Amino acid sequence: MSNTTWTRHHVLSLADFTSDEYDIVLQTAASFREVLSRRTKKVPTLQGHVVANLFFEPSTRTRSSFELAAKRLSADTLNFSASTSSLTKGETILDTAKTYLALGTDLMVIRHQAAGVPHVIAAEMDRLNVQVGVLNAGDGQHEHPSQALLDLFTICTLLDFEHPQLKLLNGKKIAIVGDILHSRVARSNIWSLTASGAEVHLAGPPTLLPQLFADYGTDRAGSVFLHWTVEPALEKADFVMTLRLQKERMSQHLLPSLREYHQMYGITRDRLQLCQPEVKVMHPGPVNRGVEISSDLMDDPQFSLISQQVTNGVAIRMALLYLMGSGKA
Amino acid sequence: MSNTTWTRHHVLSLADFTSDEYDIVLQTAASFREVLSRRTKKVPTLQGHVVANLFFEPSTRTRSSFELAAKRLSADTLNFSASTSSLTKGETILDTAKTYLALGTDLMVIRHQAAGVPHVIAAEMDRLNVQVGVLNAGDGQHEHPSQALLDLFTICTLLDFEHPQLKLLNGKKIAIVGDILHSRVARSNIWSLTASGAEVHLAGPPTLLPQLFADYGTDRAGSVFLHWTVEPALEKADFVMTLRLQKERMSQHLLPSLREYHQMYGITRDRLQLCQPEVKVMHPGPVNRGVEISSDLMDDPQFSLISQQVTNGVAIRMALLYLMGSGKA
Amino acid sequence: MSNTTWTRHHVLSLADFTSDEYDIVLQTAASFREVLSRRTKKVPTLQGHVVANLFFEPSTRTRSSFELAAKRLSADTLNFSASTSSLTKGETILDTAKTYLALGTDLMVIRHQAAGVPHVIAAEMDRLNVQVGVLNAGDGQHEHPSQALLDLFTICTLLDFEHPQLKLLNGKKIAIVGDILHSRVARSNIWSLTASGAEVHLAGPPTLLPQLFADYGTDRAGSVFLHWTVEPALEKADFVMTLRLQKERMSQHLLPSLREYHQMYGITRDRLQLCQPEVKVMHPGPVNRGVEISSDLMDDPQFSLISQQVTNGVAIRMALLYLMGSGKA
Numbered sequence: 001m002s003n004t005t006w007t008r009h010h011v012l013s014l015a016d017f018t019s020d021e022y023d024i025v026l027q028t029a030a031s032f033r034e035v036l037s038r039r040t041k042k043v044p045t046l047q048g049h050v051v052a053n054l055f056f057e058p059s060t061r062t063r064s065s066f067e068l069a070a071k072r073l074s075a076d077t078l079n080f081s082a083s084t085s086s087l088t089k090g091e092t093i094l095d096t097a098k099t100y101l102a103l104g105t106d107l108m109v110i111r112h113q114a115a116g117v118p119h120v121i122a123a124e125m126d127r128l129n130v131q132v133g134v135l136n137a138g139d140g141q142h143e144h145p146s147q148a149l150l151d152l153f154t155i156c157t158l159l160d161f162e163h164p165q166l167k168l169l170n171g172k173k174i175a176i177v178g179d180i181l182h183s184r185v186a187r188s189n190i191w192s193l194t195a196s197g198a199e200v201h202l203a204g205p206p207t208l209l210p211q212l213f214a215d216y217g218t219d220r221a222g223s224v225f226l227h228w229t230v231e232p233a234l235e236k237a238d239f240v241m242t243l244r245l246q247k248e249r250m251s252q253h254l255l256p257s258l259r260e261y262h263q264m265y266g267i268t269r270d271r272l273q274l275c276q277p278e279v280k281v282m283h284p285g286p287v288n289r290g291v292e293i294s295s296d297l298m299d300d301p302q303f304s305l306i307s308q309q310v311t312n313g314v315a316i317r318m319a320l321l322y323l324m325g326s327g328k329a
Numbered sequence: 330m331s332n333t334t335w336t337r338h339h340v341l342s343l344a345d346f347t348s349d350e351y352d353i354v355l356q357t358a359a360s361f362r363e364v365l366s367r368r369t370k371k372v373p374t375l376q377g378h379v380v381a382n383l384f385f386e387p388s389t390r391t392r393s394s395f396e397l398a399a400k401r402l403s404a405d406t407l408n409f410s411a412s413t414s415s416l417t418k419g420e421t422i423l424d425t426a427k428t429y430l431a432l433g434t435d436l437m438v439i440r441h442q443a444a445g446v447p448h449v450i451a452a453e454m455d456r457l458n459v460q461v462g463v464l465n466a467g468d469g470q471h472e473h474p475s476q477a478l479l480d481l482f483t484i485c486t487l488l489d490f491e492h493p494q495l496k497l498l499n500g501k502k503i504a505i506v507g508d509i510l511h512s513r514v515a516r517s518n519i520w521s522l523t524a525s526g527a528e529v530h531l532a533g534p535p536t537l538l539p540q541l542f543a544d545y546g547t548d549r550a551g552s553v554f555l556h557w558t559v560e561p562a563l564e565k566a567d568f569v570m571t572l573r574l575q576k577e578r579m580s581q582h583l584l585p586s587l588r589e590y591h592q593m594y595g596i597t598r599d600r601l602q603l604c605q606p607e608v609k610v611m612h613p614g615p616v617n618r619g620v621e622i623s624s625d626l627m628d629d630p631q632f633s634l635i636s637q638q639v640t641n642g643v644a645i646r647m648a649l650l651y652l653m654g655s656g657k658a
Numbered sequence: 659m660s661n662t663t664w665t666r667h668h669v670l671s672l673a674d675f676t677s678d679e680y681d682i683v684l685q686t687a688a689s690f691r692e693v694l695s696r697r698t699k700k701v702p703t704l705q706g707h708v709v710a711n712l713f714f715e716p717s718t719r720t721r722s723s724f725e726l727a728a729k730r731l732s733a734d735t736l737n738f739s740a741s742t743s744s745l746t747k748g749e750t751i752l753d754t755a756k757t758y759l760a761l762g763t764d765l766m767v768i769r770h771q772a773a774g775v776p777h778v779i780a781a782e783m784d785r786l787n788v789q790v791g792v793l794n795a796g797d798g799q800h801e802h803p804s805q806a807l808l809d810l811f812t813i814c815t816l817l818d819f820e821h822p823q824l825k826l827l828n829g830k831k832i833a834i835v836g837d838i839l840h841s842r843v844a845r846s847n848i849w850s851l852t853a854s855g856a857e858v859h860l861a862g863p864p865t866l867l868p869q870l871f872a873d874y875g876t877d878r879a880g881s882v883f884l885h886w887t888v889e890p891a892l893e894k895a896d897f898v899m900t901l902r903l904q905k906e907r908m909s910q911h912l913l914p915s916l917r918e919y920h921q922m923y924g925i926t927r928d929r930l931q932l933c934q935p936e937v938k939v940m941h942p943g944p945v946n947r948g949v950e951i952s953s954d955l956m957d958d959p960q961f962s963l964i965s966q967q968v969t970n971g972v973a974i975r976m977a978l979l980y981l982m983g984s985g986k987a
Contacts, residue, residue, distance in 0.1 A: 048699045048700050072377075078722050092947060095944065096944075098965065103722055311433065370762065614749070639760035
């Protein structure tokens, strides 16, 4: 695994990721995918290192994915979740992070309901000059870089299994459908996909897709298009990314009903006829079956990449932890 | 450890366990008991494998027992508990299981408050042809096979420490006392004990012991008898299994009071006079002291096998995970 | 590491700790500090041993510290927390402890909101003659020995990095400021500091510092002084230990307001002028910034030892688990 040009201590956002960085992550993940196919799926890379999963917002799948990635690199893991935390005792978030630093943490994986928390912690680690890497595992409605990287890896390995690279996406049409406004997954995906030169078509109800998302395409290799109906986004699309619809949007009067949402924006076999014949459908999970995507389509391996996304998540997170951790003295 | 005839991918129920299967589990557990007596209580058998404990219903003792069994086989463990789960986010149980499959899980240990959930997940794993084993760690009021197997192991090792075998129970009289109706432990135990040729005597209040339990003896090596008072069940019994009484049965008007229950069905030194002189008392835990069993009896090593049940639980679960896991390519 | 004179199976209280015992713990922790500075921070000392963290009262920092200490000694860990426990099912605390014993636990780390629980469990382990060590990780308002030992280690290593010993504190003046009455940390610290021959000055509001604390100095190498204002305690002090103020003390009418508390007892740069020029400030965490200690002082490495306390906590807990565990056959 070549990581000669990897200099990033923290992975907080994809907004300023370079093409080289994308390619290093993709190639490193491809190497780890090979490890995961062995009978003994472990490497000693991070033995004796401590990865702290600081999940101020609860999560099952993402925490398990990071935990497994860390264990397969032979790291020790510490899990923190908000419910059992000192937060109720009045400690600041930065003090919690500094406690985990002082305990001996080498890498922090942070999820928080407020945008920017991982950045603030990363800035503090830099100020303290402690060489601890911070990975944003989802901050509010801002970014979720490891999700977008696993999505990218899933797409690229489909296009070239042995040599996944950013440039494979050049000229591809990718639809992102759903609640764009509140989605950190969408924001991170828009950065990676526009870096790749893809055409990114966003589709969603006007209440959930503000005009300002068009600006994401400015000065990027790829371009961004907005649609308030789903059909023009799907037309000749190579990949369709669906986003999780959170039920609390109903009570905020941003949506009429789940049924109506599915009627207008749900991905079904019929709607996929508009796409390329080889089109694939993705979802970051957990899925509301019959809302974002029809239930039978979700289970159809001809179209659905959902399982592969979860599997690739472990490889991508191993790659990120490896790259961030190997810089340490 | 010979497991040449072990072909079962899932352990969901003891209803169709064969004598050979019981004996393989007992002998394998006996080998692991030897491992547990060493200073370093680990074997590398499942190194690099992932055991996911999916506990949709919370549990302390059973989860810890499986977690320790997995760690002593050098597996990596992932813990999922309902409180921190995506379930609140609307994901189906099958989708949660498939997420853990895609993460790289090799063996799933599943507890759920609804009967049949582990079977449904196992059927899905088979349909997907993924060679992932599913172990039922308690499903509703249906079965709890690893508990019954550790009970069987505890009894058999008492009868022949070096060579625990099913046939040792042939002709023994075993009383099961308490809330039979709601007990998954009782159901699994009835299957294993009747397979062994033992005489199984069920005793409990009529509201908690319906007549249909007599049918469990049909076409089995052993036989089943029902009693609505405890004395005839205890008479000349070799082993007395007490069941946990759940306090919510009071509010359902199935029982008059805990005190009255203890008066009529509680196991005490006095009542044990009816049994064989060497009689032993068992309980799956956690115990309501002074309800199912008198407090002093519970702590008396001459009669109580309760601690040995917990200890043997780790050996039995190592055996089950080993047998299920070693079939994988 | 010499532990030839270490004979203590349990660490429950510092009331009867001998000078030799303090020195063995300090020297052992110093050796482990060296391990923690390596790239691979693990030793195989407790491989195959099981450390059970039984936290009946929730905690983040202390549980993570013990968990990490155990993992760095290569032990397997089991975590129990009250929320997911059988306690709600009516099991007694002793039965929970005996379940973990029967599962194969070698060392139990116990936190409970009631004083004396670890002692009761330790007495039961002795009665059963099982050679399982019990470590009190905080019991009610009684003691928190590992916290006081890490405080002692932090002070002693500052005075002599290579050879931390109890006698280094002889004649030093140490102020303990805050809610003495409700603090298990204060009680344990008073025992260790008076054993060392230090002058211990307690300061706090009269409602939180009863006269009976003067008795702690009886027949000890050091002496104890009480002050209801902070200034005389700080005068020429070498170390200032601040205690966490729990907000529920407000509703119990033991304190007027947090602001007033800070006004009268908060540690600030101004107040530190009263102390020795080299004075250091400590806090067991989590800190209420601007209450017990001014926010800028807490972050000033010239004065604050707070991070070092957390770091030293892992070394001290490794030392304690090592010393308690190595006695086992």
